[in-house]
Amino acid sequence: MSGKPATDILNRRRFLGAAGLAGTGAALGVASAFAGAGGKPDPLITEVQDWNRYLGDGVQSRPYGTPSKFEKDVVRRDVPWLTASPESSVNFTPLHRLDGIITPSGLCFERHHGGIAEIDPADHRLMINGLVDKPLVFTMEDIRRMPRVNKVYFLECAANSGMEWRGAQLNGCQFTHGMIHNVMYTGVPLKVLLDEAGLKPNAKWLMLEGADAAGMNRSLPIEKALNDVLIAFAMNGEALRPEQGYPLRAVIPGWEGNLWVKWLRRIEAGDQPWQTREETSKYTDLLADGRSRKHTFVMDAKSVVTNPSPQAPLKYKGRNVLTGVAWSGRGTVKRVDVTLDGGRNWQSARIDGPVLDKSLVRFYVDLDWNGQEMMIQSRAMDSTGYVQPTKEELRKVRGVNSIYHNNGIQTWLVRADGETENVEIG
Amino acid sequence: MSRLAKLLFAVVLGGSLATTLLLEASAQQVAARSSGKLGLGRPALPEEIKAWDTDVRPDGKGLPVGKGTAKEGDVLFQERCASCHGEFGQGVGRYPAIAGGIGTLKADRPDKTVGSFWPDASTVFDYIKRSMPFGNAQSLTDDEAYSLTAYILNMNDVIKDENFELNEKNFASVKMPNAAAFYGDDRETAEKHFWKKDPCMKDCRTAPKVIGRAVSVDVTPDSKAGPKVD
Structure with a gap:
């Protein structure tokens, strides 16, 4: 992620190179910090940093606060070919x-x-x-x-x-x-x-x-x-x-x-x-x-795993947080199930934070990943008993030309190298 | 449940949900508490209503007095509309085609135009009057809106005679070819099977195979193409 400090990226490259040489076969980290992992002290800890020595901006230098400059890639984006x-x-x-x-x-x-x-x-x-x-x-x-x-x-x-x-x-x-x-x-x-x-x-x-x-x-x-x-x-x-x-x-x-x-x-x-x-x-x-x-006003129950996803691949084996959001226009979200094997087996995710009527809920699966390929999906259920359908089930009743109200289950393929892509499975 | 029982129930339930239920007034409750007039706002004057209330319904309600023919509309359309919608309403670039496409709604790539898809002629007049031309909305006179509507309906063979005068009296008699193909939301019956008691959790399907990949389609914008925030 380009939001990380440049030193992290450099260290990551160095680490990946070393891992390649050692022939582990996986370009993924296991430890949580790269610098210091090889036994060498981390200069970010042993050397005094600028922000630790020199004064920062005073109050009122940012009368309307905006996100850190390190978050500048967290923005809305468009798809230019979509509209005129x-x-x-x-x-x-x-x-x-x-x-x-x-x-x-x-x-x-x-x-x-x-x-x-x-x-x-x-x-x-x-x-x-x-x-x-x-x-x-x-x-x-x-x-x-x-x-x-x-x-x-x-x-x-x-x-x-x-x-x-x-x-x-x-x-x-x-x-x-x-x-x-x-x-x-x-x-x-x-x-x-x-x-x-x-x-x-x-x-x-x-x-x-x-x-x-x-x-x-x-x-x-x-x-x-x-x-x-x-x-x-x-x-x-x-x-x-x-x-x-x-x-x-x-x-x-x-x-x-x-x-x-x-x-x-x-x-x-x-x-x-x-x-x-x-x-x-x-x-x-x-x-x-x-x-x-016409007059299809209500939004059917739906969910999506936001991490990992193609813009947020997995970077480490071992501990990871799988998370996503779910919602229903008919009431509250009662349950979210997650599968890692493309819908063969499911587990109920942990919903955390407020569960409000017609609001997003946040869900998590705290995950140990051994580097195996995964097909991740999430499935929302709402307070009326509606269960988010698969894309196949939805196409069976709606065809492919309805444009609107596509609440089918999304599949992310996580490859062995952690890269994640949007796929359709059959 | 009595009020006391409800309170007890909420206390027993505990947790944030119960608190939420007790603290959050519903929109209806707030409205009920303020019943009776607040004495806010002032009467809307007839001139003000006339200036803003330009909407038109399928039964003709809201149509202004006016008239226009397709022949007159053709001239205006080439001048004011064709740069986006094309000389014959075929659309330019990604701007919408507004003519043609009849009989394509079941095709692999349906062509949804005024003639092939729109159920009501009044929508054409209402939309032209409020939002067209794109970037210079509400600049057309009522007669111009009638002429342009007549021309668009003429391109779609709904009005056959280019000299036919469309006006507020005959407008509601114009019928659109695809009108009967629309029906109200029936998802709760047609898709009743999406309400399931116990969705499968174990051994639910055979081993899945990847049958399509977004990266093969290759239409995702590069993240570098995002807006600059500096």
Whole structure:
């Protein structure tokens, strides 16, 4: 990993060379520290380092803190060939470099349809109109005076893993599974806003509309709107990031990311869905018989091993931490099973950290690896009893052209040298 | 369960989950507590609603008064749209094709266009009016949106006559060829077998073989191609 200090990489090369000469046949370390392993003292310990002698930056040299310069490769990345223009495109969360369950705000994947709208909150308005007693306009200051709640939810793009329907395509969990993030939102229950305007009895659907250059609009059934939808102005304790809809976005727990309209400027109540571009020509699932499912809002249970994975190969024999994330749009994750032999035998992973409704959970298998080839998979089970299917099972019922909602089990092949790749098994 | 019993149950359960249940108010509870008007916000004025409420539904609700023909739309399309969508709607580069593809939905590589896939004509008008042309949204007049919609439907053989005047009165009568092929989410019945009581843990399958590799496809961006952060 290029985030490591250069000395480590040099030492590693030296060690690998020595291992090769000794004819061990494996280019992998066993010990946890390379320097010092050969009996020579580690200069990082025996010599005084610059950071140990000279003063560092003072307070306020970094008024808004950013990650260490040694973490600069931990960034969102895109796949340039995927879309026509960067303004209507997507990038991916670096899942293989994260731990716990919360995604740092600056690493949450982005999906825009007309670029990032830059809106001064003083200029932002939210309108509620349509089938209401009293059409209203709110300012951000109005919204900040309403009762608010804090909730952790995952947001997964329906097209996450969409490139993988026909087989292994992209070599890295960032690209295969990185259209997801998990954030604590602060916001007002949508019901509070709707009560203020007064829904008419025949209001069955809402249309949410963004203030961006795409004027993104989606229809939302009223039952969901009144249940757990939030209108959020903060994420992870601070204002939303511009890429995530600053100053105001919709939070639609457990449902596909496209519904979570960013830069939210208007909510219209109506008696039927609008059949917008994003809910007909896109975000509908074309099946093998040529017919298409629509309004497939809920995200099925899914999981992925983030380490090891192609961007995070195994570097040592012996002790290792296998880890990953799991989630379900129908409730909580009840169990995650992991296989090392391509699905022949499974063991239940250890889930650690909060297990919350419609949130990522973090799982671990503390692993002793003897250098044997592994085919690693994970399988999530949720509180409704849904079990994440294999890709084969999924293709049997959906074909390969549905683009969206690919929650099939991912396989990573870990080779004897620790290098890991995205494979399809049969 | 009574309130007391619930509390006792939570205490017995112990641990973070129970605490979470007790401390976290649901969105509904917060909404209920604030029932009655907060007195926030102000009435939306008719001019304001008119300015923002441009959405159009399949039944024609929301259509503005206006008109346009495919013939008029052709001129406009070549000027304002063809650089991305192609002269005949075939698409340029990775910008979407919006015409053709009829009968390809069961093919190995389906061609999903307005004519071959879109279920509702109103979507074309709504989308053009709110987001097109890409990078200069909401710059088209209502008549221009009618003309462009007529031209796109004409390229897809939905409107046969290039002189047919599309307007707010006849719009809802336009029917799209693939409309009947859409149906609501039925995963919970069609995929009922994904709900399993005891998924297999031991000797679940024969020895797996690698049948495909992402590295052979070779479309993963090099990590060096990532954004610069310096």
